[in-house]
Amino acid sequence: MTTGIGDFATQLHELKERSGLSYGTLATRLHVSTSTLHRYCNGGAVPGDYAPVERFARLCGASHEELLTLHRRWLLADAARRERSASAAEAEAVPAPAPDAAPAPAPEAAPEAAPLAESAARARRPRRRIAAVLAAAAALAVVAALALHSALADEGPAAGPRPTATATAAPTSTAPAPLQVSVLADNWNTPCDQWFLLAQQPAKVPPPPEVRQANGWADALGGTPAGKLRLELTVQGAPGRPVVLHTLSVRETGNRPAPRGIGYTTGSGCGGALTPASFDVDLDAAAPRTKAVPGFAGKDQARVVADFPFQVTASDAQVLDVAARTADRDVSWYLEILWSCGDRQGTLRVDDHGKPFRTVGLAGDPAYFYNGTAWEPTSVAAFS
Incomplete structure (x- = not known):
């Protein structure tokens, strides 16, 4: 179990234990199966959507700070889940050859086809790993930005005279808000x-x-x-x-x-x-x-x-x-x-x-x- 998924599952389990609610009760209120909740809390699965995670935490009485921490941990766990899925897909895409199978001869009309296909297969494998790493890096960037904003909001502006006007802050995304x-x-x-x-x-x-x-x-x-x-x-x-x-x-x-x-x-x-x-x-x-x-x-x-x-x-x-x-x-x-x-x-x-x-x-x-x-x-x- 990766650290990201482990930290996420640990917090879910702690919230559940503190609430005193059973897996059956929580599953009924969240409209999911009891086994699914078990897998979330022991790290066997990570929800692909944050909505059920937030509802679970609120039912367990999570505080505002705990909700923020849980969201950051879900981002990391989700990135780890996607990386693990990409690795599994890579393994399935390149099966091991049969023990005694004779290699098929290359067509005479295109003698370089087999080397090119082998080269393309080798090139695709690194790209899958790079894509998974980039996905994890993007999630970490969001976590860092949200943590910085939370720290600045908690600190608040210095006391002083009331300003007569304030400037509009430029958005960090130039595309229309979704x-x-x-x-x-x-x-x-x-x-x-x-x-x-x-x-x-x-x-x-x-x-x-x-x-x-x-x-x-x-x-x-x-x-x-x-x-x-x-x-x-x-x-x-x-x-x-x-x-x-x-x-x-x-x-x-x-x-x-x-x-x-x-x-x-x-x-x-x-x-x-x-x-x-x-x-x-x-x-x-x-x-x-x-x-x-x-x-x-x-x-x-x-x-x-x-x-x-x-x-x-x-x-x-x-x-x-x-x-x-x-x-x-x-x-x-x-x-x-x-x-x-x-x-x-x-x-x-x-x-x-x-x-x-x-x-x-x-x-x-x-x-x-x-x-x-x-x-x-x-x-x-x-x-x-």
Whole structure:
């Protein structure tokens, strides 16, 4: 057993033992056979896809750091598996001659055919070994790049004055990202925490529409998302290989004191539930970053924290809820997703149709909610 496959199998076995779950229970939840799980955990086989590995680890209660380590080990184990398969194919392609078989005479019309065929066979064998070595080297390069990015993200920027603008980082892959992201704003089916800053007095503000139409209503009045801007990102892979999502970063392009105005919320109460993968962004921090927070999968269901990495395919999307908040600033910002697919990696910018998102604070501003017939004074805290 190679070191890459051994390390991968050892971590799987340790996660399984720590969870206290049986092979039968895990196999049923993962929709695989018990014998297949045994082979994964003893190094007898390596999954060709990372998705079942991640599901196995999450069922066993793996931490964020353990998921990152497991993904790196799977890359190395998968490279070793492909190298071993290439070697086996090479052995099958060149069978040993029969003990007493007489060599067949070469055709008279082409006396050099046999030497050329033998030379071609010798040339093909090194190419197979070179291809296997190159595949392993590519996997190691991805591991090194992801480890470097993780170390830089953990270190974070040095403390200092808040920048007024940040530059867009160039992607590490020039080809289009093999994933798609659709963005919906304030669509969590609840008016709770959905605020807009307007210049008009309540008598000049028309009644609000239903929640899903509130953004268009506010845009028509010159309003700006206030207090907290909530986004729902649906990330889906393109047809082909699975794509791993490693981090979600926040980039500021502008930061200044919030303008004065009046805060309006379209509802008269709070409620609803967040999808499991929920993230909070404090735009007032010196270096804003996404933070995984508990969300609700539904009424009476357990609170869960889902954090990176995630994997997406063309048929298996991942929903990410992001709530970016500020108390008294006017912040322009966008998001970046770090992804990898095989030996490719890069960053994908997520913004408002080519423009940064914008969120303004409400500290010190008067606030109103709609009680069904008229605008009524309230406080922002009452709807948070």
